[in-house]
Amino acid sequence: MTTQVPPKQRRNFLFTMLAGFGALLAAAAGWPLFRFLSPIAATGGSQVAIPRSEVVSGKAHFFDYHGKPAVVLQPAAGKFVALSAVCTHLGCVVAWKEQASEFECPCHGGRFSPEGQVLGGPPPKPLESIAVVLDGDQLKIG
Amino acid sequence: MQPVKWLVEFVDVRLGLKDLYDRELRGYLLPRNVNVWYTLGAVLMALFTLQIITGILLLMFYVPDSEKAFASIQYIMNDVPFGWLFRMLHAIGANVIMIALLMHMLSVLFMASYKGRREFTWLTGFIILNLTMGLCLTGYLLPWSQLSFWATTVATDAAGAIPVVGDYLVEFLRGAPTVGNQTLGRFFALHVVGMPLVLLGLMGAHLFCVKRRGISSPPFGPDYRASEELPFFEHEKHPNGIPFFPNYFVKDAAVICFFMAFMLAIIFYAPGMFFPESAFQKADPFVTPQHIKPEWYFLWAYQALKIFPSEIIGLGVQVVFMTFLALLPFIDRGAERRPAKRPLFVTCYVLGILLFVAISIWGHYS
Incomplete structure (x- = not known):
């Protein structure tokens, strides 16, 4: 027995999955970029x-x-x-x-x-x- | 959703983006039997984009001075957060680009996609291949390691084989009698500004040729048509084809992801694959390391210089071969494109690849 999923519901599911995956990918690429561009903390503390x-x-x-x-x-x-x-x-x-x-x-x-x-x-x-x-x-x- | 719809409408009535989308993406039809090899152009565009982004990031810390260049690379690799990642993406990405470029060229050759009034497409692509090798060569010097220094010394020295002007040409390329700060300055300028600008122009011209003439059909299956050479311009259409977006775009995206995964796998699991020991030592103009070798894609040229009795013959053979390859669409004028019907071409093609691999391996172990 197969259950038919309405095309709109299917499309919304795929779109949500794609958006979620895209956001994850963007975060995975964005974090190294943010850290690379962030000012490097001074090695300070020393006199x-x-x-x-x-x-x-x-x-x-x-x-x-x-x-x-x-x-x-x-x-x-x-x-x-x-x-x-x-x-x-x-x-x-x-x-x-x-x-x-x-x-x-x-x-x-x-x-x-x-x-x-x-x-x-x-x-x-x-x-x-x-x-x-x-x-x-x-x-x-x- | 209402604000999004409103925004789309707001932009569309001003710029007509929906029309552009319908015409250039959904309405851009590709042959139904188009295969995975056709995605390599998109893969290369993605890889070149990554090179530009990582190159800009590296420029923030790299110092193009022979006294400081090596230290600045060490700083990027060891002290800057994720500096190692962006540097490795840039360095290993260059090798992956060369792999993708060679695959792209070999697939075009095998499917004879250069036929049917596509000489300009082939020529611009061939120049892009050579320019990319130039970008690799100029970029290779920038870390100012022993490998960089001596590989550049050997590569520029090869120009000395040219009669009469050879010695002057070597000095002209280096900006001085030996590789030094002058060489680094000009290679740096060419690598980060000159060559990328020309490359962008050539990529634009290449895409224009592909789009204007129309993409070729793969020479396989019942849909095969021999290439026609009409006496007037005709855009090759594929009325029953598949839309570029979303159908073919998904395939492009999948292969791009595959190449990115391949590159990341090298970075994480075999980071030393393209870095011999001499890449981690600062350049010393007074000590030549043993067994200095160029990058794998120059090994065939390096070995060709050595196997002939004189360098000028080796250089001449390379020039003749590259000129033949550049002019192939003007020489190979037959209409037939099916590999099975072109036994002579396919034999030369396979032997050519085997020769390239064999000479490269010979060059590596010589």
Whole structure:
């Protein structure tokens, strides 16, 4: 005994199966593509070491901190501060103004103290602070 | 369903897509006895599309500099998520394309589909085959491995056999007296821009020829018709044929899936099939590895250069053979297409394939 399935019902079943299989295939191809195009996580976690001699009192030393610009300075003898050099307003890199002893953002005039606090301009929050310790003649940052 | 219907109508009244679908897909009729060998064109289009996609992805990380190229490939293979998959799809896909191209050409030869005023279709296809070999050759250098470096050195050196201009030609191909950064720069530009642009144009011309002249019928069974050479243009129609969509499209899709599965099977179960040890060592211009061999589809040409007493004779034989193949539709003018009625052709065809395989194996073990 055979059961007749109406053509429309049969077509809908086949269409659903095909769509499901297509979606599975798209996901199988899409996931590797998404992972390939996703930013690769920084190998970070590790500290960045900078010789103490490169951080002169009153001057700023810019360096790469896990793929982002950062700055370390010595506002007073033996006191070291490390900050993200990325302005919290729109992401420009701040410049150190030695005469005024402050950071200034060249894009929109945001101003920051040597400790990263906002002194003026549009930045909504201070520069991100990074831990720094003196280990012999090396500064360990991060 | 209502919004979908509305969207379809919205687009259709502006672009007439239903009419295009009825005319070019449902109304495009193929011979009733069309066989699986006719799907190879669609397979090749799918494989070339995959090459373009994976090529663009690899370009995001590849650095075309002799100091950094090898490291960038190592980075793609070991550090970029799924980088190994896209690189293997690209590298092994090139080999699968060569297999599909050869099968396509051999099936066209066997069924004499080049007959019946289809010289342009054959010629554009033959140039696509040669251009693809050029793409393989230029792409082969880019990983800057020992294999890449020395295979390119040997391949470009073959041009030196040409009298008078040979030495200059070798230097011109390399951009320098030896393979180096200059060679990498020009091979890279040709591989990622120049050749793909020409290839796309040629594929368009090839498809235009197929569509404009009309697809040929397989020369088998009661529906067989000898090829006609009318003194005026005629589009070959198949009024009682099967629609391209959905009937033949399903067969195309099935064979494409088969080729993709074949390629993935190599990637997952035999990833080293096309990668000898020297493919994993950085190029060293001062150390030639032992037993350096070209890719399998160049082995016949490599061995042909060695078996003749002088390289110029070997090169000349290759040029004569390739020219004969390119001009075959202009030489073979008979109307008969059935293989059983063409014993001389079929004998040459089988012997030719055996010779190709034998010389390639000889080249591999020599």
